[in-house]
Amino acid sequence: xxxxxxxxxxLVFLALIGVVGFTLYNTFFLKPKVEGLESLEKLxxxxxxxxxxxxRAYVDRVVVRxxxxxxxVVLFEGKLPSRVNEVRFTVEPKKxxxxxxxxxxxxxxxxxxxxxxxxxxxxxxxxQPPRIHLIYAPYTVLQGGSGxxxxxxxxxxxLYVEVGGERFRSYKVGEDVYIALxxxxxxxxxxxxxxxxxxxxxxNKTVLPLGTGIKRNNFKTVWIELKGxxxxxxxxLHTILxxxxxxxxxxxxxxxxxxxxxxxxxxxxxxxxxxxxxxxxWKGKFLQLRNSKVLSRYGERRxxxxxxxxxSKSWHLGYDLASVKNARVVAANSGKVVFAGDxxxxxxxxxxxxxxxxxxxxxxxxxxxxxxxxxxxxxxVIGYTDTTGLAxxxxxxxxxxxxxxxxxxxEWWDRKWIRTRIEPIFSE
Numbered sequence: 178x179x180x181x182x183x184x185x186x187x188l189v190f191l192a193l194i195g196v197v198g199f200t201l202y203n204t205f206f207l208k209p210k211v212e213g214l215e216s217l218e219k220l221x222x223x224x225x226x227x228x229x230x231x232x233r234a235y236v237d238r239v240v241v242r243x244x245x246x247x248x249x250v251v252l253f254e255g256k257l258p259s260r261v262n263e264v265r266f267t268v269e270p271k272k273x274x275x276x277x278x279x280x281x282x283x284x285x286x287x288x289x290x291x292x293x294x295x296x297x298x299x300x301x302x303x304x305q306p307p308r309i310h311l312i313y314a315p316y317t318v319l320q321g322g323s324g325x326x327x328x329x330x331x332x333x334x335x336l337y338v339e340v341g342g343e344r345f346r347s348y349k350v351g352e353d354v355y356i357a358l359x360x361x362x363x364x365x366x367x368x369x370x371x372x373x374x375x376x377x378x379x380x381n382k383t384v385l386p387l388g389t390g391i392k393r394n395n396f397k398t399v400w401i402e403l404k405g406x407x408x409x410x411x412x413x414l415h416t417i418l419x420x421x422x423x424x425x426x427x428x429x430x431x432x433x434x435x436x437x438x439x440x441x442x443x444x445x446x447x448x449x450x451x452x453x454x455x456x457x458x459w460k461g462k463f464l465q466l467r468n469s470k471v472l473s474r475y476g477e478r479r480x481x482x483x484x485x486x487x488x489s490k491s492w493h494l495g496y497d498l499a500s501v502k503n504a505r506v507v508a509a510n511s512g513k514v515v516f517a518g519d520x521x522x523x524x525x526x527x528x529x530x531x532x533x534x535x536x537x538x539x540x541x542x543x544x545x546x547x548x549x550x551x552x553x554x555x556x557x558v559i560g561y562t563d564t565t566g567l568a569x570x571x572x573x574x575x576x577x578x579x580x581x582x583x584x585x586x587x588e589w590w591d592r593k594w595i596r597t598r599i600e601p602i603f604s605e
Contacts, residue, residue, distance in 0.1 A: 209234040209286055211296055217241070217282045219379035220270055222304040226253070229263045230286060236294075238287040239264050243273075243280045243300065250275055252282075270302045277302050306381040307334045309373060312354075313601045314387050318361050318371075320394035321476045321494075323577070323584045325358045325602040326373060326387065334375040338387070341365030345580045348455045348533050356602050358534045360579040363476050363492055367391045396476035399493075403431065403483045406569065413567055417521050428488050434522060434567065435481065435489045442521040449516050449528055450536055450581020457603065459510035459531040462592040464556060466498040466506065466573050473497035475585040494583035495538065495576035502571050503561045508553045509537045509575070509589075517545045523574065524566025527559055538576035538583070541568040 212229040230236050241253040250273045253266040270277075280302055286294040308331035318324040326338060326347075336347040338359040347357035359371075371387040403410065407427055414430040417438055477493040508529055515536070516528040523540035527547065530536050543563035547553055562573045577586045588594045 209236050209288075209294055211284055211286070214284065214296060214298055217268075217284075218298060218300050220268055220275075220280075220300055220302045221377075221380040222271065222306065223267065223269050224380060225265065225267055227263060227265050228284065230257060231262055233257070233262050235288045236286045237289075240285040240287065241266075241282065242285075243270075243275055243282050245275060245278070245280045248274070271304050275302055277304055301379060303377065303379045303381065306383045307332050307375045307377045309375055309383055309385050311373070311385070311387075313604075315389050315598055317390040317392050319392050319585070319588070320361055320365055320367070321363045321396070321585045322361050322392075322394070322588055323358060323579055323599075324361070324371075324389060325356065325599060327354065327356050327602050327604075328373065329353050330355060330375060332377055334377050336373070336375045339372045339374055341369055343582060345582075346451075346534065350455075356533065358579050358599075358602070360582045360584040361391060362582065363394075363396065363494070365391060367393045394476060396478060397474070398478040398480060399473070400480045400482060402485070403427075403481055403488075409569065410567075417567065428483050431481070431483075432489050435491055438521045439491060442523060445520065446528070446538070446578065446583070447581035450534070450578045452515065453530050453534045453536060453580070454513065454532050457532045458512040458552075459535065460555070461510070462595055463509040463537065463577070463586065463589040464507060465509075465586075465590050466500055466504065466562075466575065469498035469500045469504075469573070471496060472499050472572055475583075475587065495540075495574045496586050497572050497574055499570070499572040500562065503543055503563060504571075504573070505558050506539055506542065506560045506562060506573055508555055508557045508559050511555045512537070512553060514547050514549050514551045514553060514559075517547060517549050520566070522567040524568060525560070525563070526566075528578070529553060529559075534580045536578040536581075537586075538574070538578060540574035540576070541565050541572060 209230050209232060212231060213227050216226050236257050238256055243250045243252055252268050280300045282298050282300045284296040310329040312329060313327040315324045330353050336355045338345045338357050340359055341362040343362055345357055345359035347355040350356050369391060371389050373385045373387055375383045411427060414434050417434050473493055475496055479491045479493055480487055481489040510531055512529040512531040515530045520526040525542040527539045528536055541563055542560040545560050547559045553559060562571050564571050575586055576583045577589050
């Protein structure tokens with residue numbers, strides 16, 4: 178019995194030693210750090226700040242102050258929440274009496290009232306949003322069509338055009354001049370407002386309505402019955418999906434390819450389209466496949482049925498052009514080949530970069546006469562038409578991409594439209 182009591186006293190003593198040791202270690206040896214300090218380096222007109230203390234190490238109070246000359250302003254002072262190692266606060270420099278320019282910011286962590294940990298950094302304060310002087314913008318654009326802007330900015334910015342929920346980036350072409358081509362997604366409402374957005378180095382944002390109207394486009398709905406085409410389409414579905422297929426039901430396979438694979442392919446096209454070079458390779462109108470007949474137009478709403486029942490939908494975002502079997506396909510304009518390979522539903526595909534976000538796409542090809550990285554000239558043979566991908570017959574799917582989004586090629590085949598709507602973007 179006496180031995181048990183002694184053991185209990187020993188265990189209690191060791192536990193106390195452990196608690197004291199742990200407390201001393203956390204207090205004097207374990208130094209807390211602050212994550213998110215970089216968010217204080219650039220302070221715009223208004224900014225939400227989040228600072229995370231890790232490890233907590235008994236920190237109970239956080240003080241953040243800005244110092245300019247002899248002036249000291251407290252940006253935040255408060256307790257660290259008991260169950261969260263994060264403090265959030267809003268900084269509005271002008272309201273706090275801070276002037277634009279440099280400042281020194283100190284973050285202080287207080288522990289047990291007496292102990293302090295301090296972190297210091299230099300900050301840039303800029304409360305003036307960028308000014309946009311619009312040099313050129315079109316009066317109207319078409320649903321599914323293209324447009325562009327030329328603007329002068331008061332300072333270096335990230336500039337983009339926002340249309341129908343899509344962002345189209347800009348390119349700096351002068352000391353203070355930016356240009357941007359943009360597309361109008363097919364499902365954009367004519368009531369939508371096209372905006373130009375500029376964000377400066379510290380995060381100030383200026384949003385300017387472009388004043389460009391959106392004209393409605395009468396896109397057709399096309400119904401396609403798949404019953405009777407299984408022998409042609411099924412091998413294509415297997416090729417596109419590849420590997421062992423758990424589900425061999427025709428309708429299920431078609432839905433998977435037309436919806437899931439199509440989405441993946443379109444995402445890849447967007448990625449490729451976002452890597453355009455900041456220079457202009459092209460000149461004049463774009464070439465259409467020679468002696469070709471239009472099979473399908475841009476913006477068709479395709480409705481696929483099986484035994485009369487609707488099973489899948491898609492937008493057709495290009496022109497399907499047919500000539501003779503294995504017709505020669507030429508580069509619609511000069512540029513650099515940025516993709517030449519298999520692209521799922523598009524089959525063997527070539528994408529040419531024409532610069533400043535503009536690209537052309539050639540799908541369902543038999544083979545390639547060019548390789549990635551090769552510079553091609555307008556009219557140069559790059560491949561031959563075929564039925565690769567999800568093509569039901571020998572033809573070329575031709576697309577025009579703006580920042581990776583397919584727009585109608587019809588405008589880019591029009592010499593007058595290019596002269597009046599696009600050339601002003603590039604004019605000095």
